[in-house]
Amino acid sequence: MKPALSKYMSATILVSGLSLLPGLALAQATEFSRGQTTVVVGSNTITADNNVKFVNYTGGALTVTLNFSATCNIVFGGLTLRLPQSFTPPPTSGTLANVSGTPTASGATAGNVTFQITFDPLKQAGQKSFGVAHLNLVLGVDSDCNPATGDTNGVDETTTIGVQISVSTATHP
Numbered sequence: 001m002k003p004a005l006s007k008y009m010s011a012t013i014l015v016s017g018l019s020l021l022p023g024l025a026l027a028q029a030t031e032f033s034r035g036q037t038t039v040v041v042g043s044n045t046i047t048a049d050n051n052v053k054f055v056n057y058t059g060g061a062l063t064v065t066l067n068f069s070a071t072c073n074i075v076f077g078g079l080t081l082r083l084p085q086s087f088t089p090p091p092t093s094g095t096l097a098n099v100s101g102t103p104t105a106s107g108a109t110a111g112n113v114t115f116q117i118t119f120d121p122l123k124q125a126g127q128k129s130f131g132v133a134h135l136n137l138v139l140g141v142d143s144d145c146n147p148a149t150g151d152t153n154g155v156d157e158t159t160t161i162g163v164q165i166s167v168s169t170a171t172h173p
Helices: 003-020
Strands: 030-041 044-055 061-070 074-081 094-102 110-119 123-125 128-141 157-168
Touching: 030 157, 044 128, 061 074, 061 128, 061 157, 074 094, 074 110, 094 128, 110 128
Parallel strands: 044 157
Antiparallel strands: 030 044, 044 061, 061 110, 074 128, 094 110, 123 128, 128 157
């Protein structure tokens, strides 16, 4: 495994370890909208969910799945909170836990990551409260579309895709 990808796998393991925290209550919310982005890395074109908005958020841990696909091999490398500003606007904060993604080995052109995100507290604005989590989705990419080059998974490099998860306690974002 390349050092860059190894670094992100370690971060994923650390974030996944947060799942051992007791008392993680599941939230209720309704998905309002979902956006996608397309990133080109060499000869590989990657499409990924990157902007998911939820309404009627009641607090607690919200389970989210992001899907991604590519024209050539990709490998899930991790999902981490973006630093230095992981949650906005102030005083919004929260946690990321139970991160699990696929594929973890070569041979796939599609995958997903499922995780739980909790917002506490949210920003109060009139009759509603809201917040945004800023995350980094890290993927190992076969940028030359030749599985024989790169590491044992054919990964030539990594790419990081910015993701936003928004919640609102109202019926609209």
